[in-house]
Amino acid sequence: MEPLRSVDENTLTTPRRTREGGRQGRREKRTAPSQALHRPFIARNIPPYEVLSEENLMRIEAAADRILAEVGIEFRGDDEALAMWRKAGADVCGELVRFAPGMLREILKTAPAEFTQLARNRENSVRIGGKNVVFAPAYGSPFVMDLDKGRRYGTLEDFRNFIKLAQSSPWLHHSGGTICEPVDVPVNKRHLDMVYSHIRYSDRPFMGSVTTDERAQDCIDMCRLLFGEQTVEDNCVILGNVNVNSPLVWDGMATKVIRTYARANQAAVIVPFILGGAMGPVTNAGAIAQALAETMAGCALTQLERPGAPVIFGNFLSSIALRSGSPTFGTPEPAVGSLVVGQLARRLKLPLRCSGNFTTSKLPDAQAMGEGTMSMLAAVHCGANFILHSAGFLDGLLSMSYEKFVMDTDLCGALHTYLDGVTVDDNSLALDAFPEVGPGNHFFGCAHTMANYQTAFWDSDMADNEPFEKWSDAGSVDAATRANRLWKKRLEDYQAPEIDGSVDEALQAYVARKKASVEDQWY
Template sequence: MNQIAPRRSGGRAARRAVRSAPVSDAMRAIRPGMEGGRYNPLTPAEVERIHQTALDALEQIGLADAPPSGVAYLTGAGAIQGDDGRIRFPRALIEDTIARANRSVTLMGRDPRHDMELSGTRVHYGTAGAAVNLVDVDGRYYRDCTVQDLHDAARICDVLDNIHFVQRPMVCRDIADNMEMDLNTLYACCAGTTKHVGVSFTERAFGRKGIEMLHMIAGSEEAWRERPFVSNSNCFVVPPMKFATESCEVMEEVILGGMPVLLLSAGMAGATAPSTIAGAIVQATAECLAGLVYVNAVKPGHPAIFGTWPFGLDLRTGAMTGGSGEQALLSAGCAQMHRFYDLPGGAAGGITDAKLPDMQAGWEQMCSNVMAGLSGLNMVYEAAGMHASLLGFCLESLILGDDLIGHAQRCVRGIEVDDETLALEQIRQVCIGGPGHYLGTPQTLARMETDYQYPKTANRMSPKQWVEMERPDLNAAATARKEAILSERSAARFAPDVDAAIRAAFRIHLPS
């Protein structure tokens, strides 16, 4: 016993020293863009059937309600407008478009270290949605979201390692004018984070004004076009199988302005999409293929994300079930279709139907986040903070979600098997003439940060330590971290002269 005790003590001291040393991004156990793709809910034959059925739907049914400009673009590319006004897509047109489309898209941050390469099975997690309520954890109530809440969310995301991008998660309910809301949403997000930002625009003219603001933030139009750090989340379809006229016009505008596009098809299984999981994936795939033709007709090769976002429905009540197992399967199946086409893609994950950050929220968020990552989804949207089936957003849940996504990413990374990790020689050294344990061995110390992921807010105390620390509450710990983050000035804030110029050109509601 006397011989072993110093070794154990020395091991603890060595581990503490290793843990206190900073670890480079390349050496972290988890990091943005790790490759998933080992989980396949569909067989190759089933993927092929979904693909062929989507082509049948586009060729035989087509999409209605394209704007006149869209009709011109699409028919110019080879689509056919029938006497019923619907645009139908010959198989050859779809196949040629897929062959020509971008296989890799880089979504850039204002800070280049946040750039994300979307290709293959590289996985990234971030926010999204349009919650109208902010969840107050302490008071256990919901209230209208404000532009300040949105800015706070962006600021918190900026310092969370496992939130890789910030697509607008809330609607600024305190701004009544739609154009001012769109422009203030853009301002609040960009002033809060240097990670990639996603926003939407209600009308074509609003998109044009938004790009003007982005030129000012970037420093010039040329600088913006060289590094577009904002993408347009575009609901270009109204499922089932209809174009959203105004959104299509916005899409045309932002493409010409150099902004990447998320082609977002968000049907509700059992309501605006077939109730079966396979049928919902077919419709979302068909709609996004039509969108891909549209984008490439406007500008060949323009960066576009294949955004199949079918949602689940509780058929007993008609309520959305974003936290269900069916939702996890929908997103994982969509990821498999993205891989089949070898196109950058995104879908929803991490939504919870729970009203507060509780055990229900935890199991629902983890289920879809893990499955989306394992399936190799490039962009997992709505991965943290989203409650009440997209109606509520919670800043504390965003912070807790950072830990949760860290665990999900560790699952995505998987298990490395090689001579070193199989550890035969290490077993030999420990068992034959060694200490009989692996604590403090060079191999263990070397792997502490590179192989293991550690939560920042969750605790792993023993019950005794927990009592000694006055029984800390997880939500209270998240609130304390939120307040600490927001007590510091935003590292993403604009230079004073840039901010003054923006405020002179636009009505900014966020206090300076």
């Protein structure tokens, strides 16, 4: 195996390379195994939005402190967590824990503001925190869908297909986690197949199981086989995304998973799931205060387990249709709320996971892309460092869409250029071009255009920019149909990254041994 080496942001960020061969050639190069355009993560060059004043941020923080001190949070079914809180000085009464103002902020001072998650291909390791942005696929859908077969339960083959599609895209940085539920594998064994699939079919970072602490431990043990015991002890190599039982409840299964990851020096992503009007107030400020209280408590628990363990401050604000009670995604109130959550996370000096490509649309259509674009722009503008649900999210997260996956990765490509900002130097100012072209003439053939045209503009894999007549003559193909053709071609062209044979054998043996040790459970 490749030896561990130090990871430096400057050496990991790959500059844009010259592209050749015209539009079609550039498209082919983007889907080629070389991944010439791939960057392991984005180092953003535009600042996050600061939408609330210091006074209003302090009011939200004070509201969160009141919730923590006067109402408290229940920690159910984890006596060790309760003992930790009692030792740390919290007021523990049964399973209800109350926290003095400022207590959690003090505990969180040991959490790192930035950390690196290693990939088995070290060139694909990601830096989480600071000005860095990491795009990961959507997570957790029980169903999958495409234009050919419609909506159906996900399988292990679907799960692996989405890993391959993520690996094939230069615009995603992370392999993700439970991209879809492989329901054809027993519930108590599918985590083994999922983590092995991430390892085998991708060489980017990935996430592990959070359904029980034993399954989380299996994922960590598989990482020890992949990376080596000491590397896992010293570095983050896997993430676990854990949800709060909002409002104001941390279930024991979740806290045990959090502590399992933290104990091994691996990162838990702490995420309240607040649907305004159901699991939290209908008003943005109240929901944000609740989210802050719940998230700080979960993040602080990692530091009680192991001071200095990496942790990600997560957020999932959403809304509901109050006339029906149905969840809604990609709406403006949670989007602007994410901007405020970003400010609060930066005040805590914690890496942030926020928003994603959210939609309740049932098809990869205009509603899907409109709602998804709103929530993705909120994610990048709030300063999120780890953006889960960047691609494939459809049907209120109930379905993972093949077509929307490639449509969303195309948007991620545009966001790479957007987050690069505006370069101002001698070349970009183009002062030599103006006297060459002169007033009233065009820039098509001037020396500056010829020197820069191959890298000047981002080039979509999905958009049709031809004249109407040419588009019509070619069959009037819409975006979803183009996406259908594109994901099939990418799977056809996919090549698995190489893996050390002895490591692969050890992982397969581990999976087989663990599966043989327990009976199948299907619920």
